[in-house]
Structure formats: C-alpha cells, structure tokens
Amino acid sequence: MGKVLVVGGTHGNECNAPWLLKTLRHVPAGLDTAGLAVLPLLGNPEALAAGRRYLDRDLNRSFEPALLADPARGEHELGLARRWLDRYGPQGQEPCLVALDLHSTTAAMGNCLVAYGRRPADLALAAALQQRLGLPLYLHEGDPAQSGYLVERWPCGLVIEVGPVPQGVIQARVVEQTRLALEEALALLAEARRGGLPQPRELVVHVHHGSLDLPRHGDGSAAAVVHPQRQNRDWQPLRAGDPLFLDQEGRTLVYEPPAELAGQTVCPVFVNEAAYGEKGIAFSLTSRQVWPVRPEWTEALIQLAGGLDDA
Amino acid sequence: MGKVLVVGGTHGNECNAPWLLKTLRHVPAGLDTAGLAVLPLLGNPEALAAGRRYLDRDLNRSFEPALLADPARGEHELGLARRWLDRYGPQGQEPCLVALDLHSTTAAMGNCLVAYGRRPADLALAAALQQRLGLPLYLHEGDPAQSGYLVERWPCGLVIEVGPVPQGVIQARVVEQTRLALEEALALLAEARRGGLPQPRELVVHVHHGSLDLPRHGDGSAAAVVHPQRQNRDWQPLRAGDPLFLDQEGRTLVYEPPAELAGQTVCPVFVNEAAYGEKGIAFSLTSRQVWPVRPEWTEALIQLAGGLDDA
Numbered sequence: 314m315g316k317v318l319v320v321g322g323t324h325g326n327e328c329n330a331p332w333l334l335k336t337l338r339h340v341p342a343g344l345d346t347a348g349l350a351v352l353p354l355l356g357n358p359e360a361l362a363a364g365r366r367y368l369d370r371d372l373n374r375s376f377e378p379a380l381l382a383d384p385a386r387g388e389h390e391l392g393l394a395r396r397w398l399d400r401y402g403p404q405g406q407e408p409c410l411v412a413l414d415l416h417s418t419t420a421a422m423g424n425c426l427v428a429y430g431r432r433p434a435d436l437a438l439a440a441a442l443q444q445r446l447g448l449p450l451y452l453h454e455g456d457p458a459q460s461g462y463l464v465e466r467w468p469c470g471l472v473i474e475v476g477p478v479p480q481g482v483i484q485a486r487v488v489e490q491t492r493l494a495l496e497e498a499l500a501l502l503a504e505a506r507r508g509g510l511p512q513p514r515e516l517v518v519h520v521h522h523g524s525l526d527l528p529r530h531g532d533g534s535a536a537a538v539v540h541p542q543r544q545n546r547d548w549q550p551l552r553a554g555d556p557l558f559l560d561q562e563g564r565t566l567v568y569e570p571p572a573e574l575a576g577q578t579v580c581p582v583f584v585n586e587a588a589y590g591e592k593g594i595a596f597s598l599t600s601r602q603v604w605p606v607r608p609e610w611t612e613a614l615i616q617l618a619g620g621l622d623d624a
Numbered sequence: 625m626g627k628v629l630v631v632g633g634t635h636g637n638e639c640n641a642p643w644l645l646k647t648l649r650h651v652p653a654g655l656d657t658a659g660l661a662v663l664p665l666l667g668n669p670e671a672l673a674a675g676r677r678y679l680d681r682d683l684n685r686s687f688e689p690a691l692l693a694d695p696a697r698g699e700h701e702l703g704l705a706r707r708w709l710d711r712y713g714p715q716g717q718e719p720c721l722v723a724l725d726l727h728s729t730t731a732a733m734g735n736c737l738v739a740y741g742r743r744p745a746d747l748a749l750a751a752a753l754q755q756r757l758g759l760p761l762y763l764h765e766g767d768p769a770q771s772g773y774l775v776e777r778w779p780c781g782l783v784i785e786v787g788p789v790p791q792g793v794i795q796a797r798v799v800e801q802t803r804l805a806l807e808e809a810l811a812l813l814a815e816a817r818r819g820g821l822p823q824p825r826e827l828v829v830h831v832h833h834g835s836l837d838l839p840r841h842g843d844g845s846a847a848a849v850v851h852p853q854r855q856n857r858d859w860q861p862l863r864a865g866d867p868l869f870l871d872q873e874g875r876t877l878v879y880e881p882p883a884e885l886a887g888q889t890v891c892p893v894f895v896n897e898a899a900y901g902e903k904g905i906a907f908s909l910t911s912r913q914v915w916p917v918r919p920e921w922t923e924a925l926i927q928l929a930g931g932l933d934d935a
C-alpha cells in the first residue's frame with residue numbers, strides 16, 4: 314500500500330507549484346484528492362529560498378541509481394534525492410506508489426505531460442488525462458545526456474509541465490492550470506483503483522528524438538538566437554526550410570531534416586526554455602506518433618492503483 | 625563635446641540588450657546611429673556571465689553619490705558604477721552627454737520609457753519619442769526606497785524598457801523592439817543637434833506614486849499572489865473595487881484608493897516583475913497625467929545635443 318507523492322519546487326525557480334502546495338496546506342479542502350492519500354513535498358526548499366533552479370546540480374537529473382549509490386558524491390541535490398527516496402520511495406518509511414512532479418517552463422508548452430520511457434502504467438495515466446483534458450504528451454527516452462529524472466524512481470509517475478511563465482514569478486493562471494491537471498490525475502487514479510479507468514482508443518505521443526543547440530562560436534558563445542517565427546510555437550510541426558535561428562548578421566538559418574526523420578511529423582518542444590541554455594538545448598525535436606492504447610497499460614495501472622491508500 | 629552612452633546588461637539576467645549590442649559589434653552597419661558617436665557598454669559583464677541580476681547589489685540602484693564617495697563600500701556593483709563614471713561620465717576620460725540604458729522586464733510593459741525626476745532634456749526626448757512611437761512614459765521620482773539609477777548621473781538619459789520576457793531568455797522580438805526605440809532615440813538626438821526637434825503639444829506621463837507589496841504573513845512569506853485579472857494589465861486604469869490579489873484561501877482582495885489619489889486615473893506598472901519581489905514590490909502605482917510640452921524642455925535638449933560628437 315502507498316500514497317501519491319505530489320512534488321512541487323523540484324526546481325527552485327519554478328515557484329507556481331510550491332504556491333499551489335502552500336495553498337493546499339492552508340486550506341485542507343482546497344485540493345480535491347478524490348479520496349486518495351496524497352503526500353505533498355517541496356522538492357528543493359533551499360533552492361526555492363535562493364530563487365535558483367538548484368544549488369549544486371539539477372535535482373531532476375539526480376535520481377540516477379549509480380550516482381545515488383556513490384558515497385563520494387555529496388552534492389546538495391544528491392542528498393535530497395537520497396532523502397526523498399528513503400522517506401517516500403516505494404520501499405521508503407512512508408511509501409508512495411505514484412509520483413506527480415509539478416513543473417513550469419519559460420517555453421510556450423501550455424499545460425502538458427512528460428513521461429520517461431514507455432512504462433505501461435505511465436502511458437495509461439497519460440492516455441486517460443489526454444482524453445479528459447487534451448494534454449499533449451512528450452515522451453522522453455533514450456537520451457544519455459539527459460537522465461536521472463525524479464518520477465523514474467517510483468512505479469508510476471508523470472511530470473505536469475505548464476508554461477510560458479518567467480522563472481521566479483507566480484502567475485495565478487499557471488497555478489490554476491497546474492491544479493486542474495493534478496486534480497484530474499488524482500481523479501483518474503481513484504477511478505483506476507475502483508477498476509474502471511476510461512481510456513481513449515489512441516494516444517498521441519511526441520517521442521523525443523534529440524535536441525538542437527544554438528549555433529555557437531569557437532569560444533562557446535551564441536552566434537544566433539531562436540528565430541522569431543519559431544518562438545512560442547512549441548508542438549507545431551517543423552518542415553524543411555522553416556526558419557530556426559537568426560544569426561548575428563541578421564540571416565535566417567532554416568531547418569534541414571536529418572535522414573532518419575524524413576517523412577515524420579517533427580514538432581519542437583521546450584523552445585527557448587531559460588534553464589536549458591546551460592545544457593546546450595535551444596529546443597528538442599519530437600516525432601508525433603499516434604499509438605493504439607493497449608489493454609495491458611490499463612491493467613498495469615489498475616493493478617498498481619489497487620495499492621493506493623485512502624485519504 | 626561627448627558621445628551617446630548606450631548601456632545593455634545593467635542587470636545580468638536581462639540578456640536581450642546585450643545581444644543587441646553584440647550584434648552591433650559584429651555588424652558595424654547594424655545600428656543606424658543617425659551620424660552620432662555612440663559608445664556601447666555592457667553594464668555588468670560578471671553578472672551577465674553568472675545569469676544573475678547582480679552579484680552584490682543592484683547596479684541600477686548604485687549610482688548614488690554618497691555611496692560612490694564612501695571608500696569603505698567595496699561591492700562589485702559600486703566598483704562598476706565608479707569605473708563607468710570615471711571612463712564615460714560627463715567629466716570622464718571619454719565623456720558621454722546622454723545615457724540610454726536598455727532593460728527588459730517580466731511584466732507586460734510593452735515597449736516603454738522610464739525617466740527619473742523632471743529634467744527638461746529628458747522630458748523633451750521622451751515627448752518626441754512618444755510622438756514618433758507612441759511609447760508610454762513612467763516618471764519615477766520622490767521614492768527614497770528606490771534611488772541611484774544609472775541615467776541620473778548623465779546630463780540627459782532615459783531607460784528603454786521592454787517586456788514581458790523571462791529573465792535569462794533572448795527573444796528576437798524583444799531585441800527588435802529595443803532596437804526600434806534605440807534607433808529612434810538616436811535619430812531624435814541627431815535632429816535636436818541640428819536644432820529642429822519636432823515636439824507634440826502634450827506629453828502623457830505616468831507619475832510614480834508608490835508601490836504595493838503582496839500581503840504577507842508575520843514571517844515575511846507571501847500570503848497572496850497578484851490577481852489573475854490584474855496580471856498583464858500594466859498601464860490599464862485601476863478603479864476602486866478592482867481585484868488586486870488572490871489570497872491563500874482563494875479570496876479576492878480589491879483595490880481601495882488612498883485619499884490622495886481620489887479622482888485621479890491610477891495605472892499600475894511593473895506588475896509581477898520577477899526582480900521586484902525582493903524589493904517588496906508587487907507593482908507600482910502611477911497617476912496618469914497630461915502635461916503641455918514646454919518650450920524650455922526642447923531648448924534644453926537642443927543645447928545639450930549641440931555638444932554631441934559625430935560618428
């Protein structure tokens with residue numbers, strides 16, 4: 314048996330979810346948990362107080378078993394990851410079975426979901442949420458440069474991502490979007506626990522293909538910016554010849570699809586996210602795919618949700 | 625005789641103006657300086673590299689004569705302020721007569737101007753820019769908690785402010801808005817130098833009246849957020865009973881005008897600017913006023929512009 318872990322402030326300069334969690338503490342009836350036992354967690358209180366994404370390293374790239382097992386690694390965020398797993402991990406002191414990690418972004422992603430890998434229960438929850446709220450799904454997988462995400466360490470988990478919103482700013486609209494997706498996810502988990510999860514026939518998935526950096530000079534400094542015709546167009550198809558970047562001389566650099574993406578519908582996501590500059594990511598490329606929803610996904614989620622505690 | 629000082633990156637997490645200055649260095653013909661000698665300056669390169677507004681203290685509150693004269697004050701930004709005044713101040717090694725300081729904001733301020741105090745030459749330049757581009761003007765004055773602005777130390781100077789844009793993000797549209805206002809300001813200074821500055825009959829001024837903080841708990845933590853109906857409504861009139869804040873219990877707190885503002889048109893500015901949280905400012909209140917443009921303003925600017933160097 315276990316609870317649903319709801320994390321806000323995994324990144325300390327994304328302060329909308331922490332505000333949502335704070336209002337929930339002040340008004341116990343503020344969040345409709347659909348009868349489930351929910352454990353709200355401020356992911357990185359020290360980074361939140363400092364107004365920074367992290368102190369030593371990105372907490373949402375720190376849930377890497379090899380890193381966590383290395384006693385020589387003493388970074389603040391690895392300490393947090395170990396503590397949260399000890400306390401709230403599936404074998405923790407207060408075990409949680411599902412992790413919902415609430416993020417915000419400076420990119421115009423709208424209200425959306427991110428899943429890591431192709432775990433059946435995650436896909437079932439995402440498909441049900443997509444049917445209810447129309448949320449697009451970004452499936453992140455197979456990128457060795459980007460790993461160690463928080464929700465991967467729980468048996469089921471999704472990121473709820475809302476944007477655009479500047480870092481360090483609470484906007485009531487963003488808080489409400491976050492609450493809407495969170496409450497619907499909890500309602501669906503409760504339905505799964507009762508054995509009756511409604512599912513669409515198909516799931517639209519944006520599968521991670523890789524990331525593009527800005528063009529750079531030899532010294533590493535940027536030689537171009539995101540093209541104004543690409544800014545705020547997350548999820549919208551990118552076609553051969555479409556503008557990508559604007560260089561320092563005012564020239565437009567256009568998209569040339571790599572051979573392996575020929576014939577696929579390619580959609581950029583996380584366009585011009587402030588925090589990804591240091592990761593060398595101007596945006597990520599996804600391939601839009603339509604998958605039939607498989608019965609074994611639903612079965613996996615119903616089985617897991619059967620172990621969720623009452624509020 | 626002197627140049628026009630054009631400053632970008634006074635705040636290190638406002639990176640649109642630094643990008644504009646960078647493109648200008650790469651393409652000498654990229655900025656139309658209207659024949660004037662322009663001195664581009666990266667205000668706080670160390671803060672820009674760190675992706676922070678400042679290292680020790682806000683550079684744009686550091687141009688305070690008493691602070692600058694105190695040898696015991698060794699903060700990074702006071703060192704910068706002293707250096708820029710020694711080099712480019714009106715009596716500096718490479719004297720500048722006008723300072724244009726390029727900023728961006730997370731608030732929906734659009735493309736606008738900020739002047740400090742009621743210096744005739746500033747008001748003449750602002751009025752001419754307002755006539756050409758329709759830019760609103762925020763007149764900041766008489767606030768002992770907010771002083772020491774950069775442009776105050778040059779005989780004439782304005783801030784060009786563009787938003788909304790997240791901190792740490794370059795958006796090509798914001799760069800172009802900044803360039804547009806900057807080029808028009810230089811063109812008007814060149815016209816003033818030729819003695820023929822065109823002026824409107826009236827100047828619309830938003831006069832600073834004070835700032836409102838979020839409601840807070842006894843421990844200093846926020847007890848409410850900016851109301852969603854006030855977000856992104858910079859410059860728009862605020863009337864008695866209009867929603868201001870949304871508290872933790874979901875209650876709306878409304879505006880009650882102070883007696884001294886009764887009968888005036890009150891417009892909030894810098895609504896929910898990320899950097900002002902630490903200053904205890906949720907937004908500032910201005911009084912919208914229409915002033916006749918006075919001939920002595922124009923004369924002051926024409927006299928000053930007569931001393932501007934050729935490119």
